[in-house]
Amino acid sequence: MKRYTKDGDISYSLGVFPTIELLQKRPQDVLIVVLHSKGEKNSGVAKIKDLCKKHRIPCEVKDRDIRMFAYKENTYAIGIFKKYETEIDKTQNHVVLVGLRNMGNLGTIMRTMVAFGVLDVAIIRPSADIFDPKVISSAMGAFFQVRFNYYDSLSQYIESLSFSGVGKAVDKPAKRQLYTFVVDGVTDIREMKFEEPFSLVFGSESAGLTQTDAKLGKKVSIPQFGDVDSLNLSIAVGIGLYSATALK
Amino acid sequence: MKRYTKDGDISYSLGVFPTIELLQKRPQDVLIVVLHSKGEKNSGVAKIKDLCKKHRIPCEVKDRDIRMFAYKENTYAIGIFKKYETEIDKTQNHVVLVGLRNMGNLGTIMRTMVAFGVLDVAIIRPSADIFDPKVISSAMGAFFQVRFNYYDSLSQYIESLSFSGVGKAVDKPAKRQLYTFVVDGVTDIREMKFEEPFSLVFGSESAGLTQTDAKLGKKVSIPQFGDVDSLNLSIAVGIGLYSATALK
Numbered sequence: 001m002k003r004y005t006k007d008g009d010i011s012y013s014l015g016v017f018p019t020i021e022l023l024q025k026r027p028q029d030v031l032i033v034v035l036h037s038k039g040e041k042n043s044g045v046a047k048i049k050d051l052c053k054k055h056r057i058p059c060e061v062k063d064r065d066i067r068m069f070a071y072k073e074n075t076y077a078i079g080i081f082k083k084y085e086t087e088i089d090k091t092q093n094h095v096v097l098v099g100l101r102n103m104g105n106l107g108t109i110m111r112t113m114v115a116f117g118v119l120d121v122a123i124i125r126p127s128a129d130i131f132d133p134k135v136i137s138s139a140m141g142a143f144f145q146v147r148f149n150y151y152d153s154l155s156q157y158i159e160s161l162s163f164s165g166v167g168k169a170v171d172k173p174a175k176r177q178l179y180t181f182v183v184d185g186v187t188d189i190r191e192m193k194f195e196e197p198f199s200l201v202f203g204s205e206s207a208g209l210t211q212t213d214a215k216l217g218k219k220v221s222i223p224q225f226g227d228v229d230s231l232n233l234s235i236a237v238g239i240g241l242y243s244a245t246a247l248k
Numbered sequence: 249m250k251r252y253t254k255d256g257d258i259s260y261s262l263g264v265f266p267t268i269e270l271l272q273k274r275p276q277d278v279l280i281v282v283l284h285s286k287g288e289k290n291s292g293v294a295k296i297k298d299l300c301k302k303h304r305i306p307c308e309v310k311d312r313d314i315r316m317f318a319y320k321e322n323t324y325a326i327g328i329f330k331k332y333e334t335e336i337d338k339t340q341n342h343v344v345l346v347g348l349r350n351m352g353n354l355g356t357i358m359r360t361m362v363a364f365g366v367l368d369v370a371i372i373r374p375s376a377d378i379f380d381p382k383v384i385s386s387a388m389g390a391f392f393q394v395r396f397n398y399y400d401s402l403s404q405y406i407e408s409l410s411f412s413g414v415g416k417a418v419d420k421p422a423k424r425q426l427y428t429f430v431v432d433g434v435t436d437i438r439e440m441k442f443e444e445p446f447s448l449v450f451g452s453e454s455a456g457l458t459q460t461d462a463k464l465g466k467k468v469s470i471p472q473f474g475d476v477d478s479l480n481l482s483i484a485v486g487i488g489l490y491s492a493t494a495l496k
Binding site for chain 1: 352356360364438470472479480482483486487490493494
């Protein structure tokens with residue numbers, strides 16, 4: 001086992017619950033599962049062993065490897081898997097994250113997305129590395145359910161929605177509404193009528209969306225009563241998802 | 249400077265923004281402010297120097313102290329202050345956190361509370377230590393605006409609302425509605441009519457509220473679409489605060 005690197009081909013699920021999700025959702029990408037001897041009586045570990053057997057994935061007890069790679073004590077399982085590519089579903093609702101930097105925020109956002117039934121995220125560079133084990137840990141089991149694509153700019157993302165690929169016939173997906181979250185938007189989120197399929201677009205933790213990016217969608221704000229700088233990004237996304245999915 | 253301890257008398261604000269908030273909201277409790285020489289041209293550091301001068305608080309450049317105590321690089325200021333006691337306002341809206349353990353969650357919740365104009369938090373033991381520097385960092389500047397009290401149980405908190413103190417005349421505050429957040433509540437949060445003053449009651453990250461505690465209020469749920477275990481606690485509190493303050 002080697003330390004995680006952004007440019008490497010593999011990543012890790014740390015802990016029993018994320019490793020079960022990995023084995024259930026992406027068994028074809030799992031190289032090996034490492035267990036800690038302390039987890040012998042854990043029911044989740046038993047489930048991991050069953051899943052490894054079913055999918056013929058090697059599964060070994062290696063306490064030293066666990067100790068080297070786990071952030072937390074009492075980590076009983078680590079799944080080592082090949083990084084994979086996904087394709088966001090252009091007919092579904094999206095979350096779009098422009099310039100997000102915090103890995104914990106990215107993971108928490110993915111967890112919240114799944115809770116509200118939104119399974120597609122577009123990530124606009126520069127961004128946190130989605131395969132960093134910290135993202136996977138923060139996302140809990142949700143990580144392996146979410147489809148994602150990277151883009152170099154918000155415009156590139158918008159263009160990609162209109163064309164299925166270079167040289168292919170135009171395959172136009174449903175008309176989509178972009179909602180750009182800003183501190184002083186034209187519309188209060190409580191007044192906004194969200195239409196599906198939607199793209200909820202959020203800027204970076206430190207700077208938010210640029211004015212240019214904000215203008216590419218309907219501007220919407222979450223009003224704040226206190227004199228705090230702004231809501232934490234993952235909380236803002238949570239409230240955005242909660243509001244946009246309210247009509248279901 | 250000594251390492252932070254739960255039982256000690258002092259704590260730290262790490263970073264320029266929280267230190268400014270500390271100096272503005274609790275100048276009487278600040279013992280000393282330590283600066284890093286790299287922050288010499290930072291406008292926030294200039295503001296810190298002005299505030300220290302105004303309140304006659306010692307302010308020294310000590311790079312080594314900063315390096316020892318800061319979690320992040322580029323920390324230009326640390327404020328060292330005496331831990332203080334506060335009294336929650338029994339006429340105002342409250343957040344009540346039962347058995348919360350994660351310090352980042354506690355800080356993020358305080359930040360979100362201030363954003364939605366709720367400034368009082370009741371903390372039911374066992375709980376994360378509110379004065380841990382990690383809580384103060386996660387709360388950004390909001391920490392020093394929030395009033396808090398610790399209680400041994402949810403019942404003790406409820407009893408405290410009816411009496412101003414042993415031996416004193418009964419000084420009954422306004423009738424208050426408790427809303428207990430559970431996974432399978434009687435009422436969907438989208439249908440709930442929140443009445444003020446309210447107490448929004450949340451259980452621990454791992455186990456939620458006990459049935460006994462849940463029954464002490466009106467049960468309310470945030471419906472989830474996916475098969476994620478549950479929303480992150482700080483996201484649930486964010487949506488709760490957003491919904492409960494919607495009528496303002």
